Amino acid sequence: QVQLQESGPGLVKPSQTLSLTCTVSGGSIGSGGHYWSWIRQPPGKGLEWIGYIYSSGSTNYNPSLRSRVTISVDASKNQFSLELTSVTDADTAVYYCARERPPGGAGWFDPWGQGSLVTVSS
Amino acid sequence: DIQMTQSPSSLSASVGDRVTITCRASQGISNYLAWFQQKPGKAPKSLIYAASGLQSGVPSRFSGSGSGTDFTLTISSLQPEDFATYYCQQYHSYPITFGQGTRLEI
Secondary structure: OOEEEEEOOOEEOOOOOEEEEEEEEOOOOOOOOOEEEEEEEOOOOOOEEEEEEEOOOOEEEOOOOOOOEEEEEEHHHOEEEEEEOOOOHHHOEEEEEEEEEOOOOOOEEEEEOOOEEEEEOO | OOOEEEEOOEEEOOOOOOEEEEEEEOOOOOOOEEEEEEOOOOOOEEEEEOOOEEOOOOOOOEEEEEEOOEEEEEEOOOOHHHOOEEEEEEOOOOOOEEOOOEEEEO
């Protein structure tokens, strides 16, 4: 079955750029018509959807983060990536990648990656 | 954005209890609602989609209901492994939003 795994630095300095990659295994990111999303969860808090990408490269971002977020895809590597610029300590969170279901539209998230804790600190 | 409000924020219960968690949307979302379970240090796990659809592999003691603005998640007979935090999520429109969570504890 499809599995997702986040990777990237666990520590980012304030004002710098947070970069994470999600590697998809057990299925092709370019087939099935799914949207692939990033979601984050600050320590001890709730979940915030960041945005999604489709295999064609089309994206949709949360307006609250749109000015700082870029999600990209590399179908040849079966990966999609997140960049968040000008980070502050408010961006400290566990970052999850997830597949949206059903294909082709807004949906729920299944499966999820295990999550990657990113701490913003000097 | 559509605001999702869960109640209660926390709940104490015992093994064998029947438990109901409520989620209210700030506007009508038809049945575009999902429920997730999250245990400490773990990723959320999908339980229910389309308000009442049981995700494959999820025990039948979990059920969901509702449409429009008011939804419920019911656990018919609590098991020890069910003590966790539960979140609702609307997917009627972007941005996708989640409830604040309900912590279910002994």
